[in-house]
Structures are given as structure tokens and as C-alpha cells.
Amino acid sequence: MPVPLHGLDPEAFPAAYLDLLDAVSFRAAAAGARLGVFDALAGEPLTAEQAAARTGTDPAGLRILLDALAGYGYLDRDRDRYADTPHTARWLRTDAPDSFVPVLRFWAAVLDHRWGDLEESVRRGEPSGDFYAWLERHPDTLADFQTMLRRLAAHLGDEIVALTPAGADRSLLDLGGGHAGYTVAFLRARPGLRATVVDLPGALERGARTVAEAGLADRVTLRPGDLFTTDLGHGHDLVLLCNIVHGYRPADVRTLLRRAATALRPGGRLTLLEPLADVPSRGPGPAEAFVRMFSLNLFHTQGGRAYGMPELAALLTEAGFTDVREAPLAGSDTDHVVTALRAPA
Numbered sequence: 001m002p003v004p005l006h007g008l009d010p011e012a013f014p015a016a017y018l019d020l021l022d023a024v025s026f027r028a029a030a031a032g033a034r035l036g037v038f039d040a041l042a043g044e045p046l047t048a049e050q051a052a053a054r055t056g057t058d059p060a061g062l063r064i065l066l067d068a069l070a071g072y073g074y075l076d077r078d079r080d081r082y083a084d085t086p087h088t089a090r091w092l093r094t095d096a097p098d099s100f101v102p103v104l105r106f107w108a109a110v111l112d113h114r115w116g117d118l119e120e121s122v123r124r125g126e127p128s129g130d131f132y133a134w135l136e137r138h139p140d141t142l143a144d145f146q147t148m149l150r151r152l153a154a155h156l157g158d159e160i161v162a163l164t165p166a167g168a169d170r171s172l173l174d175l176g177g178g179h180a181g182y183t184v185a186f187l188r189a190r191p192g193l194r195a196t197v198v199d200l201p202g203a204l205e206r207g208a209r210t211v212a213e214a215g216l217a218d219r220v221t222l223r224p225g226d227l228f229t230t231d232l233g234h235g236h237d238l239v240l241l242c243n244i245v246h247g248y249r250p251a252d253v254r255t256l257l258r259r260a261a262t263a264l265r266p267g268g269r270l271t272l273l274e275p276l277a278d279v280p281s282r283g284p285g286p287a288e289a290f291v292r293m294f295s296l297n298l299f300h301t302q303g304g305r306a307y308g309m310p311e312l313a314a315l316l317t318e319a320g321f322t323d324v325r326e327a328p329l330a331g332s333d334t335d336h337v338v339t340a341l342r343a344p345a
């Protein structure tokens with residue numbers, strides 16, 4: 001954590017004061033990433049004037065930002081020269097493997113542009129607008145969002161495939177499949193399978209790239225459309241709903257699950273990926289804090305929330321599914337796989 005909190009007397013500071021410092025530290029790190037400061041410092045240590053010349057910024061303004069970043073622990077400062085710390089070099093340069101920069105930029109954009117009216121959605125019980133329409137209008141943030149999710153799919157995909165019982169499946173429908181990372185994991189593992197990915201047009205641009213890079217374009221149909229109105233076909237053996245359900249309130253989840261059930265053949269299988277709320281074995285800590293933050297963001301920006309397993313199981317049963325099973329993932333401390341069968345005819 002950038003602000004050194006250890007050793008402080010909890011009675012001497014309101015927690016919100018420390019949170020203010022953390023909030024500013026996060027915002028300053030986002031500014032550093034957006035302005036290319038951490039990349040500019042990748043070589044030798046630089047003065048503020050040299051770093052300003054490389055980043056096209058004002059030397060006086062940049063010096064103040066650099067001093068703040070040094071104060072928060074993102075940069076080392078030696079007299080008038082600044083350098084990335086080893087931690088910053090590992091996570092906040094754009095060329096670092098698994099760079100955190102797309103995640104940092106995405107969440108900074110959400111907080112900057114979507115959270116200003118948080119109180120209104122809590123007051124009214126309605127989301128602040130159409131989050132995905134907003135994303136489609138902001139290609140840079142959409143690219144960061146899909147990169148973040150694509151990476152997660154590369155990390156979790158094989159485990160999700162392994163937790164989805166294999167049959168003689170031929171047809172996979174990936175609803176809201178966007179970057180197509182989960183589709184690719186299934187097609188690689190199951191050679192007899194073909195897939196249709198349904199998503200909004202901007203999201204599918206990333207999907208087209210993933211599928212082409214995997215050399216699987218001849219086995220995948222990318223179908224732009226709305227999950228609630230597009231013809232999803234029927235007779236599919238397997239439907240994926242990865243990170244979709246939490247975007248909607250229960251009535252819409254019911255509709256979506258019924259549409260998934262109708263698209264499956266009787267006896268076909270649904271696989272959901274969801275960060276679950278109210279997991280008894282998950283104590284206080286970063287995973288629980290993330291799920292609560294995520295749920296608040298979902299409610300505010302989309303009208304959804306993180307669901308608990310009993311509620312999700314009830315929604316699946318109401319939509320015509322049986323044999324509902326849940327499994328935690330070794331690769332994630334927040335995400336769970338839930339599978340269910342469309343009741344046989």
C-alpha cells in the first residue's frame with residue numbers, strides 16, 4: 001500500500017482521512033500511468049524537466065506530481081532525479097508482462113466518470129445509466145476493460161473448462177463473450193466444438209482478434225446483438241454466461257437465464273462464472289473488500305450486484321435448470337464456477 005499506515009494510532013486519525021490519502025494516491029498513480037510517466041522513467045533516473053520533455057507535460061506541474069508519487073511510494077527520488085521503484089517497474093509500465101496499467105486506467109475512468117452520482121442510484125434504486133453503451137462510446141476504456149477480462153480468461157479458462165463436464169458437445173453459445181477468451185479455452189480443449197459469441201459490436205472487435213490469434217476463426221461465429229433480443233438459436237449443447245449475471249437485477253437475470261435455457265437442448269449445460277457474495281469461508285480481507293466494491297459498482301452503474309449462491313440457485317431453478325453445482329476456483333479468491341443442466345425433456 002503506497003501510504004505507510006503501519007504503526008499509526010487508530011484513535012488519532014479518522015479512517016476516512018487515511019482513505020483520502022489512499023484515494024489521492026490511486027488518482028495520482030492513474031495520472032502517472034495516463035501521462036506515460038512510469039514508462040518515461042524506464043531507463044535512467046530523470047529530472048522533472050527531462051521527464052516533462054519526454055511526456056509532453058509542464059515541468060512545474062510534473063514536478064509536483066512526481067513528488068506526490070515519490071511520497072506515496074511509487075517513485076524513488078534522489079536529489080532532483082526520479083526513478084521507478086522495482087514495484088512500479090513490475091506493475092505500472094505498459095510493457096511489463098501482465099501490466100496493471102489497463103486495470104488502473106479502467107477503474108480510474110469508472111471512478112472519474114461514473115461514480116460522481118453514487119448517492120443518486122442508492123437514493124432512487126436505479127442505476128446511473130447504461131454502462132455498456134457508455135463503454136461502447138469510449139473505445140480506449142472499452143479496450144482496457146476487455147484487455148483486463150481477456151487476461152483473466154487466459155488465467156482461469158482451463159480451470160473452467162475442467163469444471164464443466166465434457167459430453168459429445170458440438171455447439172457452444174458464449175453470451176456476452178466479448179473478448180472470446182473463454183470460447184477459445186473451450187474450443188482448444190474440445191476439438192469437436194463450434195461456437196457462437198454474442199456481444200455488442202465494439203466488444204466483438206476484441207473477440208475477433210482473440211479468435212484470429214488462436215487460429216480458430218473457422219470454428220467461431222461472432223454475432224453482434226443484444227442478449228435480451230437477439231435470436232440465440234436453439235439446440236446448443238453448452239451455454240456460457242461468464243461475468244454476465246451480476247450486471248442485472250433479479251427480474252432481468254430470470255429473463256436471461258430463461259433465454260439461455262431455451263437456447264440449450266434438453267439436457268444441455270449452462271456454465272456461469274461469477275464472483276459470489278456471502279461466501280461463508282471468505283473472511284475479511286482484499287477478496288471480500290473487492291466483492292463489496294464490485295457489487296456497489298454494479299448496483300450503481302448497471303443495476304446489478306454480486307449474488308449469493310442460494311439466490312443464484314433459486315434463479316436457475318426458476319428458469320428451468322436442475323443439477324445446480326458450485327465450485328470455487330483455485331486461480332481466484334473471488335470467482336466461482338456454477339454449472340446447471342437444462343431439465344431433460
Ligand SMILES: C[S@@+](CC[C@H](N)C(=O)[O-])C[C@H]1O[C@@H](n2cnc3c(N)ncnc32)[C@H](O)[C@@H]1O
Pocket residue numbers: 132149150153175176177178179198199200203225226227228241242243244273
Ligand atoms: C463483464 S463483461 C464479461 C465478458 C466475458 N464474458 C468475461 O467473462 O470476461 C460483460 C460483457 O457483456 C456484454 N454485454 C453487456 N450487455 C450486453 C447486452 N445487452 N447485449 C450484448 N452484450 C452485452 C459486454 O459488452 C461485455 O463484453
